[in-house]
Amino acid sequence: MTTDPDDLHALVARHFDGELSDADSARALDHLTVCAQCQAELGDLVGLEVALGREAPHADVRPAGRSPIAAGRRRRWVAPVALVGALAAAAGVVAVVRGGSAGKAAEAPALALAASRAVEVRFTAPAFARYRPYAVERGGGTGEALSLEALARLERQGDLATLAAAQASGGELAAARRALAGMAPGPGRDADLAALELLAGHAEDALIASEQALAGAPTLAAAQWNRALALHGLGLELVAAHTLDQVVAAGEPGWADEARAKVTAWRAALAQRGPNSVAFTSAARAMVDRTGPALTVADAIARPGLTRLYFHDALRGAADAAEARALAPLAAELDRQVGNQLATAAVTRVAALPASTWTARTPLARAYRDLVLGRAADGGAALVARLGRAPAALDDLKLGALVLAGGPSRAAEVERLVAATGDPWFELMVVRDRGRALLTTGALDRAEVVLRGGYARCDGRLWAHRCAHLAIELFTLYASQTRYVEAEAFAGEAVRQFRASGATEPEVTRPWGCLGPRPSVGGRLVLAAATFERCWRASASGRLRVAAAMLTPAAGW
């Protein structure tokens, strides 16, 4: 007999409702004699019944020929309801059937599941690995009912992974969690835990569990699946879709198709979210590539930070004076926002370059476009080399290429070029890079001085995009020193600056690790536990407390 209180609770309730056979009633009542929890629950059943004022049993289970009290006579009523398990099987829900020759108790039973699954998540147990389409139940669903006999058998066999999956699919999360607790630690258990957390509505915890699973088993499909659902639940549709792309690529029958459908739907939903969406990025890239018009004043108002980033890329990528001049309206708006004339001056300067300069600049500008748009196979190394010999008239291009190509050896040259611009937009970038480099080398005190000095210029929302990044670095600095008060303060600053920059959508507010007590999983940095804002909120509520959060920026910042 199973000793799982949840299952036996269910039995006791069904006995009370007259929905059990004699055999199952006997099991329920045997357990009731020794289970205080069941007795308490029986008290609840009785109490609810009192409240309802319903004394009569249901018509279909009332025994025929019910007689008045007969002293000394003990009568047994026969409930005319078949075994719960048998009913479930007849209804095509879940049943346990024995594999191979019948009747040998030692043989492992095969778990025969319904044609569709009741939960969107994935479990690692082999019985649940075969694809079954997800059938959405109205109102959230109570899941697949599993016969109590099946659960008991799984428990006896010690097949906790299957037991947990079955219980979770049936909506019995607490029981499933207990089963998981009995399993050996490992990626499989973590992936299943992620599924449980998703079912419980804890997307952040699900993300953490799935990250941990993937740290140990990077291609574990169930973990990828659950991670994608967790990310999607956190509003990180793009990252979620990217994760699910891996499931699509793996090509498992059925699962790949469902993953593809989800990815398509998620991306379509993102594309319809107006300017703060993939559509914005597409438009911005089209501007750089000259396959579309320049971004509009409205774009610059809604997304000042990213618009400014793409504006400079577009100006560097201008193949001739006309292409540069086409950016003048955008430059005027960007200047208006920050109260200077630097963007307009940059447009004017490039548009006024002599024809002889354009001869050299045009091919380099096209190469720069390729670098910005991810089409440069060498990551910009060749372009940087070519620009190393270029005249000062191409310094703007050189700066852009050095920043994109990256590398500490280029920091000094970047700083020199930035100093020549006198543009706070670039100066704050240098401050961030300098601070980040000091952080990397462990010079925390100096990093703090540099970053705090830079952040002192972050008055209001003028340079929100850059200041958000400075705040992130400061958050990292303080979190790594367990200076939580300051860390939280800068987490809040980062959120405020992100909002001011218009970067509120998930694909812009990149996912940041926020794993609290775990600085890394399996020796690698963990990406994307939650959005930065989510981390901030969680820390503010004391739930994650920021702790030693790892902040790993996604590519593209």
Add this chain to the structure above:
Amino acid sequence: MATKLCRGTFDAEDLAQDVLLKVVHQYDRLPPGTNHAAWMARVMRNLFIDRLRARASRRPAIGLDDVVVAAPPPEEPAWWEELSRDDVRAGTAQLPDELRGAFERFAFDGQSYKEISAALGIPVATVGTRVLRARRRLRVILGGRDDD
């Protein structure tokens, strides 16, 4: 109530009679203001469990005098003691749609699992799960403990 507890085990009327005898014996000792229906329900549950225990230990069926009944008040009132049918109905209204649908039919319309299964087009076992979950949620909604 006794019939629900006793299905397939003891004679419900016998249990009910024992409860009534207990009430008669102890009625004078109940403090003023005692919720009689609630107290009787507790007595019944306790007698029922005691009978089960006796059966499990293969002792002969014990008489009323052997039964130790949980002390009547002063005991902290159970969460359901002051509830009326209307209270339960109000609590039911707060349940999620699917739990409410199954539970209303079960508790207020008197339908069996099987009838609900047919009406809602869901398996009988799912009806059981929904009714069970509805009760657990009601316990929380109506002021009971939350054991999760």
